[in-house]
Amino acid sequence: MQADFLRKVYPGVQPAYHMNKQHWNSVYPDTLPEEELRAMLDDSYRLTQPAAQKQRAAAPKAATAKKAAAPAKEKQWQVYLLRCADDTLYTGIALDVAKRAAAHNAGRGAKYTRSRRPVTVLYTESCTGKSAALQREAAIKKLPRAQKLALANGAAQ
Structure with missing residues (x-):
């Protein structure tokens, strides 16, 4: 050959x-x-x-076909700022901030907030996607405490 x-x-x-x-x-x-x-x-x-x-499965399942036909719904991620019991601030992201705050208060949230309960939500901000929310969270975390409080107070007024 x-x-x-x-x-x-x-x-x-x-x-x-x-x-x-x-x-x-x-x-x-x-x-x-x-x-x-x-x-x-x-x-x-x-x-x-x-x-x-490589060969793929010939026909998709009916449920998969229905999902593909439905219009893509963009999830609304939110950045949130919490005030802990010891007066420290915590920043995070979630799809449902109220549910996430309840998880923090129940001790199922971040390790940081477990020993600083109860927490209260000071500020929320909607983002177009998870990536944008993560970027905004990182930007807020870099801010000094005074600017974080000003951000929260500006949103409250």
Whole structure:
């Protein structure tokens, strides 16, 4: 078998570099029967082809199809600022701030707030997505305490 033939029949076949070298086999195409060589190459190609080329399930489930047909609803993430019992401030993000504040007060929230209960919500701010909320949370956490309180007081007025 010629190398050109192998490249045409098995495009993109590359050595399996992810395998340990002690498991590599040296194969000389001219020394094996064609059927055996084809079987080896088929197995190798099937096992090492890129994930995008691997076969997927033919038909999606009915529930999945309904979800795909429904319009995508953007989740409204919120950044919140809490005042703890020891007068410290805590910043976080949540989809439902009231539920998250209740979790903090029940001791199921962040470790920081568990020993500083009860907590009260000082400020909330809506964001378009989780990524935006995380970025805004990081920005608020960098603010000095006075600016955090001014932010909360500005929202209260």
